Amino acid sequence: MNKFKIGPFLFILSFCLLALIVLNIFIGAVRVPVNKMFEPGFFEILKLRLFRALLAVAAGSGLSVAGIILQTVLRNPLAEPYVLGVSSGAGLGAVIGLLFISLGIGVNIAAFIGGVVTIFLVYKLAKIDGRMSPENMIVAGIIVNGFLSSILMFFVSNSSSGNIHSVIWWLLGNLQVYKIAPVLILSLTSLAGFLISFIFSKELNAMSLGEEEARHLGINTESVKIILLLVATFVTSLAVSICGIIGFTGLMMPHIARRLVGPDHRLLLPTSVLMGAIFLLLCDIFSKVMMAPKEIPIGVITSFIGVPFFIYILKKSRKVYFK
Amino acid sequence: MFYFSDVWAGYNNFEILKGISFNIEKRDFTGIIGPNGSGKTTLLRTATKIIKPFKGEIFLEGKNIANMPLKESATVMAVVPQDTVFMFPFRVIDVVLMGRIPYINRFGFESRKDLKIALEALEFVDALHLKDRFIDELSGGERQRVIIAKALTQKPRILFLDEPTTHLDINHQAQIFGLLKKMNRVSGLTIVAILHDLNLASDYCDKLILMDNGVIKRKGSPTEVLDYKIIEEVYKTVVIVKENPLTLRPHVFLVKK
Numbered sequence: 409m410n411k412f413k414i415g416p417f418l419f420i421l422s423f424c425l426l427a428l429i430v431l432n433i434f435i436g437a438v439r440v441p442v443n444k445m446f447e448p449g450f451f452e453i454l455k456l457r458l459f460r461a462l463l464a465v466a467a468g469s470g471l472s473v474a475g476i477i478l479q480t481v482l483r484n485p486l487a488e489p490y491v492l493g494v495s496s497g498a499g500l501g502a503v504i505g506l507l508f509i510s511l512g513i514g515v516n517i518a519a520f521i522g523g524v525v526t527i528f529l530v531y532k533l534a535k536i537d538g539r540m541s542p543e544n545m546i547v548a549g550i551i552v553n554g555f556l557s558s559i560l561m562f563f564v565s566n567s568s569s570g571n572i573h574s575v576i577w578w579l580l581g582n583l584q585v586y587k588i589a590p591v592l593i594l595s596l597t598s599l600a601g602f603l604i605s606f607i608f609s610k611e612l613n614a615m616s617l618g619e620e621e622a623r624h625l626g627i628n629t630e631s632v633k634i635i636l637l638l639v640a641t642f643v644t645s646l647a648v649s650i651c652g653i654i655g656f657t658g659l660m661m662p663h664i665a666r667r668l669v670g671p672d673h674r675l676l677l678p679t680s681v682l683m684g685a686i687f688l689l690l691c692d693i694f695s696k697v698m699m700a701p702k703e704i705p706i707g708v709i710t711s712f713i714g715v716p717f718f719i720y721i722l723k724k725s726r727k728v729y730f731k
Numbered sequence: 732m733f734y735f736s737d738v739w740a741g742y743n744n745f746e747i748l749k750g751i752s753f754n755i756e757k758r759d760f761t762g763i764i765g766p767n768g769s770g771k772t773t774l775l776r777t778a779t780k781i782i783k784p785f786k787g788e789i790f791l792e793g794k795n796i797a798n799m800p801l802k803e804s805a806t807v808m809a810v811v812p813q814d815t816v817f818m819f820p821f822r823v824i825d826v827v828l829m830g831r832i833p834y835i836n837r838f839g840f841e842s843r844k845d846l847k848i849a850l851e852a853l854e855f856v857d858a859l860h861l862k863d864r865f866i867d868e869l870s871g872g873e874r875q876r877v878i879i880a881k882a883l884t885q886k887p888r889i890l891f892l893d894e895p896t897t898h899l900d901i902n903h904q905a906q907i908f909g910l911l912k913k914m915n916r917v918s919g920l921t922i923v924a925i926l927h928d929l930n931l932a933s934d935y936c937d938k939l940i941l942m943d944n945g946v947i948k949r950k951g952s953p954t955e956v957l958d959y960k961i962i963e964e965v966y967k968t969v970v971i972v973k974e975n976p977l978t979l980r981p982h983v984f985l986v987k988k
Binding site: 483485607610613614616617618620621623624625626627628666670671672674725 | 776779780781800802809810817818820821822830832833835840
């Protein structure tokens with residue numbers, strides 16, 4: 409921690425982030441020459457692309473915060489909003505909200521309820537005789553995920569609504585929004601999530617040694633756990649209700665950041681937040697250029713990269729738990 | 732210093748400790764012994780505020796621990812668990828510095844003074860050379876010394892240990908117990924340790940508490956507690972007790988069946 413120069417490193421990451429935001433804006437389905445980008449005729453396109461890039465930043469950083477919280481608080485290197493089913497729960501909540509409450513804040517609330525119920529279910533299912541192994545938790549996540557998917561399919565198949573195609577499209581991950589409001593809401597939520605977990609950095613550090621160890625260091629683990637799990641669920645649910653399910657970002661970014669700056673959350677949190685934003689901006693660029701002018705849903709790209717990464721972490725973490 | 736008054740405790744209304752009372756004096760080195768399932772670990776978890784007693788009170792330096800915030804009790808007592816699973820590769824110095832958490836306010840980083848305390852603790856356990864290594868690269872003995880250094884960094888006045896040498900060979904066992912003895916004698920630290928090995932307990936502890944089935948069967952000096960009749964009754968096995976010629980403490984020998 410002492411030898412590594414964290415300041416310059418974060419500065420470089422921030423610079424990459426800004427550069428990628430600009431690059432992301434210049435790349436899109438419609439080719440716009442760079443010199444014409446700022447002409448009045450292209451103002452609408454520029455605006456939409458800016459929303460999209462900023463949403464990628466907000467979602468990427470928020471999902472990374474959620475991933476760190478889940479991994480540390482649940483003491484599970486494989487934990488992640490998507491793997492644990494929180495994303496699916498929020499997605500189902502959002503779909504129910506869309507179909508029955510119609511648009512607006514109701515959808516976000518329904519997504520949050522779906523997310524909270526899911527994390528609670530997974531937590532209860534994973535705890536066997538008071539113990540909660542990482543494997544149990546992943547199995548619980550798979551069970552809950554399967555259950556939620558079936559309910560989701562039920563709603564989708566029974567819906568007469570004509571925009572069901574757009575619902576599925578949105579669930580696969582979509583960063584394009586047409587208003588500034590969702591961008592602002594998600595940005596503020598991710599920022600708040602980051603700040604709250606940063607305030608709890610020391611608690612998170614101690615809790616990564618174990619819950620009892622943290623209590624021995626004077627930390628009221630029960631309340632810290634509830635606060636942070638709610639923060640993770642809230643950020644995830646809001647991200648899902650705005651941009652659909654974008655899996656594995658919250659798994660990969662914390663692990664890569666830990667490799668670079670170590671497990672101290674005071675360094676880990678800012679690093680993975682920046683990296684999460686950079687990662688989604690990159691994935692979004694891929695989604696725009698790979699099959700242009702068609703777009704690939706961003707959730708498809710993150711899962712494509714995330715699954716091999718998940719297998720790698722699974723193999724590695726077995727060494728820790730099965731010595 | 733530390734006082735249990737008729738404590739009943741357990742899990743989900745299932746009683747494990749059934750009316751435990753004892754008193755630990757300052758600078759005592761106390762061993763808690765007893766067969767598996769006799770309630771040793773439950774006793775330790777109750778003493779360190781992991782579980783709340785159903786009934787009875789526990790006093791630490793005259794204060795009821797039920798009324799002590801965790802942050803305050805963490806500056807008086809520290810705990811060395813049997814084994815710590817490190818999920819993430821912390822550096823040794825960062826692990827030891829975590830012992831300062833109860834002293835640092837929410838927005839503060841560790842000060843130079845905290846670092847000094849952590850380095851002194853590492854030096855005390857003869858692990859200063861490991862400070863920049865990663866915790867997952869260390870051997871079992873080195874790791875347990877680092878965990879003890881973390882506990883010392885909390886600047887406790889009473890230290891609890893739960894079978895601290897279970898996974899270690901005899902050389903490392905002797906090393907850890909020598910260290911505990913030194914902390915007890917030099918720094919005047921009060922030590923309470925759960926021990927499986929009756930002979931280690933006899934050699935190093937001044938006082939023993941023998942648990943059986945959730946109650947204290949006997950407490951006192953090793954000579955008083957390690958009586959062959961009592962041991963045979965509690966452990967349900969035939970033993971012979973003789974004096975260790977070096978330490979002049981009683982030693983328990985198992986008799987083949």
